[in-house]
Amino acid sequence: MEKTVQPSNKCKRNHVGLEDRISRFPDEILVSILSFLTFEEAVRTSVLSHRWKHLWPFFTGSLDFDDPDTMWDIADEKKQLKVERNNFAKRVNRILKLHQGSNIDEFRVCFEFNRYSKHRIDGWIDFAMSKRVKRLELDFTPTWVCKSQMRYTFPHERFTKLESSVGVSCIESLMSLTLMNVRVTGKLLEHLLSNCPLLERLHVSDSDDLVTLKVCGSSLRLKYLHIIHCLEFKSIEIFAPNLESLGLVGRQTEMHVNHAPCLLDVRIGGSKPVNFAICPLSSYLLSYREKLEFLKFQPLTNLRNLKWRVTASDGESLVYLISMVEAAPFLQKFTLELLWSKPLIEREFRKVMKYPNEHLKEVEIMGFVGRAIDMELTVYLLESAIKLEKIVINPRSPALVGTPWEFETTEKNEGAIECANQLKKNLPQGAELLVL
Numbered sequence: 001m002e003k004t005v006q007p008s009n010k011c012k013r014n015h016v017g018l019e020d021r022i023s024r025f026p027d028e029i030l031v032s033i034l035s036f037l038t039f040e041e042a043v044r045t046s047v048l049s050h051r052w053k054h055l056w057p058f059f060t061g062s063l064d065f066d067d068p069d070t071m072w073d074i075a076d077e078k079k080q081l082k083v084e085r086n087n088f089a090k091r092v093n094r095i096l097k098l099h100q101g102s103n104i105d106e107f108r109v110c111f112e113f114n115r116y117s118k119h120r121i122d123g124w125i126d127f128a129m130s131k132r133v134k135r136l137e138l139d140f141t142p143t144w145v146c147k148s149q150m151r152y153t154f155p156h157e158r159f160t161k162l163e164s165s166v167g168v169s170c171i172e173s174l175m176s177l178t179l180m181n182v183r184v185t186g187k188l189l190e191h192l193l194s195n196c197p198l199l200e201r202l203h204v205s206d207s208d209d210l211v212t213l214k215v216c217g218s219s220l221r222l223k224y225l226h227i228i229h230c231l232e233f234k235s236i237e238i239f240a241p242n243l244e245s246l247g248l249v250g251r252q253t254e255m256h257v258n259h260a261p262c263l264l265d266v267r268i269g270g271s272k273p274v275n276f277a278i279c280p281l282s283s284y285l286l287s288y289r290e291k292l293e294f295l296k297f298q299p300l301t302n303l304r305n306l307k308w309r310v311t312a313s314d315g316e317s318l319v320y321l322i323s324m325v326e327a328a329p330f331l332q333k334f335t336l337e338l339l340w341s342k343p344l345i346e347r348e349f350r351k352v353m354k355y356p357n358e359h360l361k362e363v364e365i366m367g368f369v370g371r372a373i374d375m376e377l378t379v380y381l382l383e384s385a386i387k388l389e390k391i392v393i394n395p396r397s398p399a400l401v402g403t404p405w406e407f408e409t410t411e412k413n414e415g416a417i418e419c420a421n422q423l424k425k426n427l428p429q430g431a432e433l434l435v436l
Contacts, residue, residue, distance in 0.1 A: 020242070020359050030052075038064070040186045043056050051295060057098050057101070058101040058155070059101060061104070061105050062107075062135075063095070063096075063104055063108070064108045065088070065095075065109045065111070066109075067084075067111060068110075069435075071111065071112065071143060074112070074143050074158070075373065077134045080208065081143065085113065085117070089117065089120050092120075093123075093152065096124065103131050103133075104133050104146075104420070106134065106135040106136075107124070107135070107137070108136075108137040113152055113268065114140070114142075114302045115150045115152055116150070117404075122155050122158065125154075125158070126158070133173065134176065134198075135175060135178075136172055136176070136177050137178040137179075138152075139181070140152055141180055142181065151183050153183040154182050154188060156185060156187070159171065159192065160188070171192065172197060173198060174198065176191065176200065176201035179204050179207065179358070180205045180206060183208060184209055184210060185211075186211060189202070190214055193215060193217065193220065194217070198295065199221065200221050200222060200224065200242075201223065203224070204227050205228035205230070206230065208230070208231060209232070211234055212233075212236070213233075214236075216235070216238070218239075220239075220241065220242060221242055222242060224243075224245045225247070227248055227249075227250065228247070228248075228249045228250065230250055233250055234253060235254040236254075237256045238256065239259045240259070241262065245263075245265075245267075246260070246267070247267035248267070248268055249267065249268070262302060264303060265307075266307070267309075268307070268308050268309065269308065269309025303328035303330065303331055305334075306325070306328060308336050325357070325360075325381075330359045331357060334360060334362070334363050334364070335363075335364040335365075335366070336363075337398035338364070338369070338374070339368065340365030353433050356386045358384070359387070360381075360385035360387070362388075363388065364394070365392070365393055367395070367396070367397050367398055368393050368398065368420060369395065370415050374416075374419070374424075378393070378423055379423065382426045386428055388431045389431060390432045390434065391431065391434070392435075393423070393435045393436065394436045395417060395420070420435045
């Protein structure tokens with residue numbers, strides 16, 4: 001029988017001494033240690049000792065309330081939405097009631113809520129703001145079984161009325177705001193931009209109340225701005241000296257980029273993107289047709305990453321797309337997402353004057369179906385990107401990404417793959433072709 005080795009008295013003393021030294025740390029240091037843990041991990045420390053039991057309520061890290069497993073069960077009709085929504089809300093309320101810290105880094109809620117939960121959610125926002133939250137995220141994206149469009153409305157009056165409990169001083173620490181399936185107006189977003197001097201990230205998706213937006217201010221620290229699938233969104237004006245990432249996906253939108261010298265990453269997509277991607281960048285690109293040498297003076301010289309989604313039948317957008325690529329001579333990565341139209345329509349493609357791009361290293365084309373226009377466009381990019389290192393051809397529709405049908409192989413995919421492999425002869429020297 002194997003003999004069990006017992007720790008020596010010396011080891012025991014060292015172990016006890018280590019415990020004693022940690023326990024002698026001030027509460028502020030121990031709470032700071034907790035902030036590096038997830039909230040669930042911080043709660044588990046309560047079993048370590050009597051002292052640790054009373055420390056987790058002062059947690060200052062991320063209060064992340066997310067339950068993807070339950071959401072999947074609701075989608076599969078294994079659980080009832082109404083019951084689980086109530087259980088989720090009770091859990092959040094219970095934890096917020098116990099929290100005693102003066103501040104938190106992040107407050108995130110990801111579940112399916114609608115306007116009938118307004119009173120609860122308003123209280124959660126009040127809590128987060130009273131704790132001077134830095135990052136606030138509300139993601140109320142519904143399950144696929146939920147047909148209701150009764151979305152929660154962000155409490156406009158709580159931030160704009162002087163007598164409100166959420167004053168300007170409570171939102172000054174906000175650095176990131178993400179609202180998904182939350183109704184919010186442009187007026188409120190402009191108010192937040194004006195009164196949150198540290199705000200660097202703003203992401204809004206699926207908000208029907210957002211119609212117009214002005215992002216203007218020489219002192220704005222905003223670096224990331226994405227407006228995604230806001231169906232009523234019509235116009236945006238941008239004067240943002242620190243903006244690095246811009247995303248606009250949705251319906252036809254009028255966009256005026258008056259000043260964005262630091263723009264590095266652009267994501268464009270939706271219905272008729274030419275009208276809200278190229279034309280609205282008129283202050284940068286209008287002179288492109290009239291005076292090509294003007295290109296070297298315009299701010300798109302900073303652009304490094306461009307993602308463009310276009311419907312498969314929109315030849316006009318493809319023409320302007322090439323103008324956009326040429327207007328960004330230092331572009332390093334370009335992703336083109338082609339959405340299949342039903343039925344497939346032969347697109348038109350007209351080459352514009354071509355300039356070698358010495359910086360474009362990676363190209364990805366999704367939705368490649370092997371039509372003549374796809375081949376011409378790809379060959380154009382291969383010829384212009386003289387120092388290309390890698391091109392990825394993906395025949396699957398971007399609309400299927402993240403769905404159970406993403407990797408289904410069809411006869412259409414096989415034909416597209418065969419066409420894509422023919423592009424090897426057009427590759428710049430040293431470039432790699434990857435066909436998915």
